[in-house]
Amino acid sequence: MRKKISLIIAAMGLTIMALSAQTYSIVIKGGHVIDPKNNIDAEMDVAVKDGKIALVAKSIDARQGLQVVDATGLYVTPGLIDIHSHNFYGTEPDHQYENGNLAIPPDGFTFRNGVTTVVDAGSSGWRTFPTFKAQTIDQSQTRVLAFINIVGEGMRGGYEQNSNDMDPKMAALIARRYRNYVVGFKVAHYEGHEWVAVDHAVQAGNMAGGLPVMIDFGGSNPPLSIEELFMKHLRPGDIFTHCFGQLDSREYIVDLNTQKIKPFVWEARKRGIYFDVGYGGISFAFSQAIPAAKDGFFPNSISTDIHTGSMNNAMKDMLTTMSKFLNIGMGLFEVIQTSTSNPAKEIKHEELGNLSVGSDADVAILNIRKGIFGLFDYTGYKIAADKKLECEMTIRAGKIVYDLNGIATPIMAPRIPAKSIARVQ
Ligand SMILES: [Zn+2]
Numbered sequence: 236m237r238k239k240i241s242l243i244i245a246a247m248g249l250t251i252m253a254l255s256a257q258t259y260s261i262v263i264k265g266g267h268v269i270d271p272k273n274n275i276d277a278e279m280d281v282a283v284k285d286g287k288i289a290l291v292a293k294s295i296d297a298r299q300g301l302q303v304v305d306a307t308g309l310y311v312t313p314g315l316i317d318i319h320s321h322n323f324y325g326t327e328p329d330h331q332y333e334n335g336n337l338a339i340p341p342d343g344f345t346f347r348n349g350v351t352t353v354v355d356a357g358s359s360g361w362r363t364f365p366t367f368k369a370q371t372i373d374q375s376q377t378r379v380l381a382f383i384n385i386v387g388e389g390m391r392g393g394y395e396q397n398s399n400d401m402d403p404k405m406a407a408l409i410a411r412r413y414r415n416y417v418v419g420f421k422v423a424h425y426e427g428h429e430w431v432a433v434d435h436a437v438q439a440g441n442m443a444g445g446l447p448v449m450i451d452f453g454g455s456n457p458p459l460s461i462e463e464l465f466m467k468h469l470r471p472g473d474i475f476t477h478c479f480g481q482l483d484s485r486e487y488i489v490d491l492n493t494q495k496i497k498p499f500v501w502e503a504r505k506r507g508i509y510f511d512v513g514y515g516g517i518s519f520a521f522s523q524a525i526p527a528a529k530d531g532f533f534p535n536s537i538s539t540d541i542h543t544g545s546m547n548n549a550m551k552d553m554l555t556t557m558s559k560f561l562n563i564g565m566g567l568f569e570v571i572q573t574s575t576s577n578p579a580k581e582i583k584h585e586e587l588g589n590l591s592v593g594s595d596a597d598v599a600i601l602n603i604r605k606g607i608f609g610l611f612d613y614t615g616y617k618i619a620a621d622k623k624l625e626c627e628m629t630i631r632a633g634k635i636v637y638d639l640n641g642i643a644t645p646i647m648a649p650r651i652p653a654k655s656i657a658r659v660q
Pocket of ligand 1: 319320321356451515
């Protein structure tokens, strides 16, 4: 009996020694790395340790990884960043995107799409942000950041028209108090024919130490001038979302007569205004995106505006949205850039969206499926598509959180008893 116990102890010791022999928790082998921030577009291996990117090199010994991922034929990119999402889900009737049922819990929809960071776009306001933090941010494995609404209540339907609830001072105060989570301010759905919502949001941005604003023009009749918006009201670094929308109540960026980008839009881009997709339910039309692409105008950032409506309509998800741009002439490197390092820059979190050594190990492993796909917009316009992005694996903070086809070996991370970890370190 004693012999048996000592044998077991010896076996345990060997296992611990074997586990400790590995330098990295994960080694990703044989993939094609696209890391736009570091200008990498080549076959490379990636090693992860202690939740961080430890090494990106031509060849890393597979024996050094506790888990080894076979990424042959796949693309390895930074975890995707979706800077326009709606995640303040809740059970309050008639609250829409603010603690209501039109918003969705991030973890259910991010990892299966390679997304590791979402930025909630104004679902909560300065008055409701603490609830959003407790309810969503603190409960999610996905990194959740937020543009807070200039309307204190947030996106609770009619409340968005209440200019008395737009308080730059309070918005800035909440942004400073929660500086690790709040990345800027949002104007959403305001339909008035004045600039009060935009100007208050910009004021809040200045008061909070230079945070950007994201503008979702609600639409008014006649539409407000976007030239005036870009040139007179916004600052360089501010973001115009829904940039490929084509609605009568909003001015759009492509002149339908000339099929060209309006000249002042190029000027606005030069001035530093960012153009974000914010696809949504009815805020993306190929009749804008295709002529824009032909004119050489691509978005600064690709984002979904995901909510229960858009995800079950033309938009669907981040990778479908990215695939649309891939099929209308945007290069894969640029599609990845506009979904990783570019949005990171827009929200002034440049530590995100890259595979630099020492960064949080947020990684997406993507496949490009070849075939015949129908990609359409909400008007029913369909393009012939021959390639579509698919998520094979997502790693968040060094942990595999999604593995479509079991490409990790072993598939489940080996469990090392906490005591052994302490001993082997
Ligand atoms: Zn939205």
